[in-house]
Amino acid sequence: xxxxxEKTFEGPLDLLLNLIEKEKLDISKISLAKITxxxxxxxxxxxxxxxxxxDFLVVASKLLYLKSRALLPILSPEEEEExxxxxxxxxxxxxxxxxxxxxxxxxxxxxxxxxxGTRNSDFNIFLPPxxxxxxxxxxxxxxxxxxxxxxxxxxxxxxxxxxTLEEKLDHLQDIIKKDxxxxxxxxVEKAKSRGEVIITxxxxxxxxxxxxxxxxxxKNFADITVEGL
Amino acid sequence: xxxxxxxxxxxxxxxxxxxxxxxxxxANTLGHSIEGVQNEVDSLIEEYKNxxxxxIKKGEKYLLASAQENSEIVAxxxxxxxxxxLSPAALETLAIIVYKQPLTRAEIENIRGTDCxxxxxxxxxxxxxxxxxxxxxxxxxxxxxxxVKMLTYLGLESExxxxxxxxxxxx
Numbered sequence: 001x002x003x004x005x006e007k008t009f010e011g012p013l014d015l016l017l018n019l020i021e022k023e024k025l026d027i028s029k030i031s032l033a034k035i036t037x038x039x040x041x042x043x044x045x046x047x048x049x050x051x052x053x054x055d056f057l058v059v060a061s062k063l064l065y066l067k068s069r070a071l072l073p074i075l076s077p078e079e080e081e082e083x084x085x086x087x088x089x090x091x092x093x094x095x096x097x098x099x100x101x102x103x104x105x106x107x108x109x110x111x112x113x114x115x116x117g118t119r120n121s122d123f124n125i126f127l128p129p130x131x132x133x134x135x136x137x138x139x140x141x142x143x144x145x146x147x148x149x150x151x152x153x154x155x156x157x158x159x160x161x162x163x164t165l166e167e168k169l170d171h172l173q174d175i176i177k178k179d180x181x182x183x184x185x186x187x188v189e190k191a192k193s194r195g196e197v198i199i200t201x202x203x204x205x206x207x208x209x210x211x212x213x214x215x216x217x218x219k220n221f222a223d224i225t226v227e228g229l
Numbered sequence: 230x231x232x233x234x235x236x237x238x239x240x241x242x243x244x245x246x247x248x249x250x251x252x253x254x255x256a257n258t259l260g261h262s263i264e265g266v267q268n269e270v271d272s273l274i275e276e277y278k279n280x281x282x283x284x285i286k287k288g289e290k291y292l293l294a295s296a297q298e299n300s301e302i303v304a305x306x307x308x309x310x311x312x313x314x315l316s317p318a319a320l321e322t323l324a325i326i327v328y329k330q331p332l333t334r335a336e337i338e339n340i341r342g343t344d345c346x347x348x349x350x351x352x353x354x355x356x357x358x359x360x361x362x363x364x365x366x367x368x369x370x371x372x373x374x375x376x377v378k379m380l381t382y383l384g385l386e387s388e389x390x391x392x393x394x395x396x397x398x399x400x
């Protein structure tokens with residue numbers, strides 16, 4: 001539902017009908033063309049998150065179409081049909097809106113009948129025990145809340161890049177130049193942080209990709225021997 | 230079997246049924262003709278005019294329910310709200326279903342020009358409408374129709390008492 005100023009509209013047709021009736025017009029192509037601007041004004045105010053917005057826009061596009069037709073009267077038969085559609089749809093909607101008004105009047109008489117068996121079976125109603133009062137509910141709530149594990153705030157921590165990938169690459173290349181081959185483990189052992197180990201491994205992967213080294217590992221988690229190519 | 234007997238038996242059946250029951254079912258149970266039973270039911274409807282119960286007629290089905298003029302005291306006894314408010318949108322949707330049933334959600338939305346799924350759910354929970362079948366078209370969509378409860382909610386005894394709808398003039 002959409003709140004436009006003082007009145008709530010149930011949908012685009014409700015809004016359209018309201019605008020036409022405010023101008024004391026009949027439902028016709030001419031009156032629809034006339035209130036197009038008012039309609040567009042109203043839907044400007046619709047919250048973009050309204051899930052029925054699309055429905056309002058469909059009608060808006062039909063109205064604009066109708067208006068442009070007044071300027072360019074040559075239309076194909078199916079285009080003609082589309083415009084008739086909006087007019088008859090609105091007329092039909094109006095009928096049901098009036099009928100629903102009559103329904104409301106009937107309901108307002110407060111004269112309904114009840115079927116047998118209404119007493120227990122219809123709905124399961126929740127009734128609190130007699131001793132429940134506000135204090136009791138407060139206590140229960142507090143007790144329940146105390147059992148809820150506190151959400152520990154994870155401290156924001158910036159991962160400091162002590163070593164960059166490039167630096168590590170250069171470093172490994174230096175070792176290769178010097179020793180021709182090295183043990184990955186021996187390099188990693190010297191690392192000052194977990195981050196550095198990761199960077200070292202990334203540098204190694206990069207070297208493999210660039211076909212600068214070949215690597216050998218005998219089994220899972222064993223040391224990796226890196227050899228320059 | 231005397232005339233009086235049949236009438237009394239129909240009365241008992243309507244009482245214990247507790248839900249809508251068709252003339253055919255009554256006739257079968259009583260081993261009596263449909264016309265005969267129909268006459269007796271019609272006569273009961275007349276007799277109940279000044280009593281505390283009413284026979285509600287919806288299509289072929291009949292339901293024994295409390296008299297409308299006693300609604301206040303009955304609601305008090307049932308500890309139930311005499312009326313729950315339906316939103317204008319829900320009433321509109323109900324009106325469409327009343328006069329156009331059976332019809333699909335898409336057909337209802339076409340008339341209202343907007344989404345009706347939430348409203349249909351409310352009307353279903355209230356027991357005012359129900360699924361009455363599937364439409365023989367792609368996707369076999371659900372067809373909705375009104376219930377006897379729709380009549381008791383409005384305090385009407387048959388669909389003939391509903392406001393009349395003039396035909397929508399073809400555009």
